[in-house]
Each structure stands twice: as C-alpha cells, then as structure tokens.
Amino acid sequence: MMAVTERIDVDIAIVGAGPAGLFAAYYAGFRGLSTVLIDALPEPGGQVTAMYPEKMIYDVAGFPAIRGRDLVEGLVAQAAPFEPRYLLGVQADKLSYAEERPVLTLADSTAVHAGAVLLTGGIGSFSPRPLPAAGSFTGAGIVYFVPHLDDHAGQRVVIVGGGDSAFDWAMALAPIAAGVTIIHRRDAFRAHAGTVARVKELGVRILVNAQVTEILGEERVTGVRVVARGEEPVVLPAETVVAALGFIADLGPLAEWGLRLDKRHVWVDSTMATNLPRVFAAGDITEYPGKVRLIATGFGEAATAVNNAAVAIDPAAHLFPGHSSDAG
Numbered sequence: 001m002m003a004v005t006e007r008i009d010v011d012i013a014i015v016g017a018g019p020a021g022l023f024a025a026y027y028a029g030f031r032g033l034s035t036v037l038i039d040a041l042p043e044p045g046g047q048v049t050a051m052y053p054e055k056m057i058y059d060v061a062g063f064p065a066i067r068g069r070d071l072v073e074g075l076v077a078q079a080a081p082f083e084p085r086y087l088l089g090v091q092a093d094k095l096s097y098a099e100e101r102p103v104l105t106l107a108d109s110t111a112v113h114a115g116a117v118l119l120t121g122g123i124g125s126f127s128p129r130p131l132p133a134a135g136s137f138t139g140a141g142i143v144y145f146v147p148h149l150d151d152h153a154g155q156r157v158v159i160v161g162g163g164d165s166a167f168d169w170a171m172a173l174a175p176i177a178a179g180v181t182i183i184h185r186r187d188a189f190r191a192h193a194g195t196v197a198r199v200k201e202l203g204v205r206i207l208v209n210a211q212v213t214e215i216l217g218e219e220r221v222t223g224v225r226v227v228a229r230g231e232e233p234v235v236l237p238a239e240t241v242v243a244a245l246g247f248i249a250d251l252g253p254l255a256e257w258g259l260r261l262d263k264r265h266v267w268v269d270s271t272m273a274t275n276l277p278r279v280f281a282a283g284d285i286t287e288y289p290g291k292v293r294l295i296a297t298g299f300g301e302a303a304t305a306v307n308n309a310a311v312a313i314d315p316a317a318h319l320f321p322g323h324s325s326d327a328g
Contacts, residue, residue, distance in 0.1 A: 029082020
C-alpha cells in the first residue's frame with residue numbers, strides 16, 4: 001500500500017522559523033491569514049536558538065538588550081493568538097503549482113497547499129558539523145546546541161569547540177552544571193576575547209591543543225577520552241557532550257526550485273517578491289541592492305512580504321494593513 005500523504009491547506013507557508021519567520025507568522029495572523037511554519041531544526045528560533053540562545057542582542061528596536069532565547073520566546077508568544085502551525089524537524093523539498101497556487105512537498109511527503117510561500121530561511125538549511133569521535137556512539141548525551149539549560153543542571157558537561165557558541169554555552173552552564181570543561185584542538189579561540197576572559201573567571205576548565213578521541217558509555221555518555229598534544233590520554237567523566245563545532249549551511253532543495261540566486265541568497269524586489277509566482281522572501285536569505293543583514297531589517301522585510309502576499313492571494317485586499325493599535 002502507498003503511504004497516505006497528509007495535505008495541509010493554508011494561506012501562507014513560511015519556510016524558516018527564525019525571527020523573521022516568527023514575526024511573519026504574527027503579521028499574517030494580524031491580517032487574518034492562516035500560516036504554517038516549516039523548519040528543518042527541531043525548535044523554533046533558527047540561528048538564534050541553535051547558535052547563541054544565551055547571547056545578549058542589542059539592536060532589536062524597543063529592547064536595550066534582550067537575550068536570544070527571550071527574543072524567540074517573545075516572538076512565539078506574539079504569534080500564538082493566531083495559532084500558527086509548526087512543522088519542525090522536516091525540510092521543504094519540492095515546489096510545484098496547482099491552479100496557480102504553490103504546493104510545497106516536504107521531506108516526509110506532507111503536501112502544503114498555500115496561497116503564497118514566504119522564504120525566511122536565514123542562511124539556509126544548516127546542520128551541525130559532526131563530532132568525529134561520536135561516529136560510532138549510539139547512546140544519549142551528545143548534543144549540538146543547548147535550547148534548555150536546565151536539562152543539564154547538576155551534570156558534568158564537556159564542550160568541544162573554540163568559537164562563540166562554545167564559550168556562550170560554557171558561561172551559561174557554569175553556574176548550574178556540576179562542572180564544565182572546554183576542549184579545543186588549537187591554542188587560539190575564535191570566540192570574542194571578552195567572553196573567553198569571563199569564562200575563565202567562572203573557573204571553567206579549558207584544555208587546548210586537545211581532541212576528544214572516544215565517547216565512553218553505552219546507553220548514555222559517561223565520559224570522554226581526551227588526547228592533548230604531547231601528553232598521555234586522559235578520561236574525563238561527563239554526562240553531556242556539547243559538540244559546538246559550527247554548522248554547515250546551504251539552501252538545500254530550495255536551490256533547485258528555479259529561484260534567482262546569488263550564492264546562498266535569493267534575489268527579491270521592493271515587495272519582497274522573488275522571480276517565482278507567489279513566492280516571497282524576507283530576512284537574511286534575501287538579496288537586493290543595499291541589503292543589510294540584521295534581525296531588525298528582517299522584521300521589516302517580513303511585514304512587507306506578508307502585506308504584499310496578502311494582495312497576491314486576494315487582489316481585492318488592501319496593501320496597507322492598518323495600525324495594530326487600532327485593532328483593540
């Protein structure tokens with residue numbers, strides 16, 4: 001028997017659940033449009049959740065400073081009254097058309113029939129760089145980002161990497177974990193020098209010129225074997241290993257849709273429309289003369305895209321949505 005394919009009918013299908021996509025879900029709801037958000041990552045928030053949930057962001061309008069995690073939680077709450085549907089951990093695969101309406105086929109064969117598609121995929125679909133030593137380990141305890149700090153309270157945590165994410169997570173976990181160790185294969189770090197200094201002040205153990213060569217344990221991580229240059233291997237006990245080795249980003253299947261591209265970016269006009277009918281884009285994924293890749297810019301682009309998509313779906317609709325303060 002053939003597998004039954006789920007069909008979802010929606011006004012706007014948003015591909016990418018990062019900040020721009022989440023704000024687009026709010027704005028579409030404000031305009032009375034139904035939405036579904038599709039993202040290959042298992043949680044909303046995009047790069048912010050995956051790479052710097054604990055980092056402070058200083059250039060979001062109205063917030064002198066806001067933690068990445070708090071920004072995402074606020075955006076989810078802002079959209080929540082309009083009940084967007086989330087399809088997480090699944091990739092948008094193919095784009096086709098049925099009676100001039102876009103149809104997205106997802107990697108799990110779900111078919112999303114939409115009045116318009118909005119691409120807010122940031123730097124594209126990105127997957128974590130694998131930890132070589134974890135290749136044959138099948139148990140629990142290896143993670144590639146830390147969406148919930150409390151999950152690791154009281155644990156001994158080993159973080160592999162030397163970039164901003166590694167040190168951000170070390171700084172956030174140090175107060176609640178039983179112990180935190182950073183292991184980096186070089187003696188210089190890509191992380192901001194100020195962050196490195198603060199992590200050292202917290203008493204986090206840092207091993208340089210060292211590599212994790214083996215993950216120990218069966219059903220769950222119990223430790224790691226570490227080899228430092230010129231020294232004998234040592235075993236460090238651990239319940240969690242955070243592989244903060246960066247991410248590999250590309251447009252994935254979107255690159256085969258026929259979009260006008262510039263490397264990993266999608267060209268749009270002043271309405272945020274791409275060269276494909278009823279397909280719009282907003283946020284870091286877009287390209288146009290004078291483009292500035294900031295979260296703040298993405299919010300404005302998301303609103304512009306949604307309002308223009310509303311007119312594409314219903315030509316009788318007004319482009320200007322009215323002021324939210326008048327909505328009550």
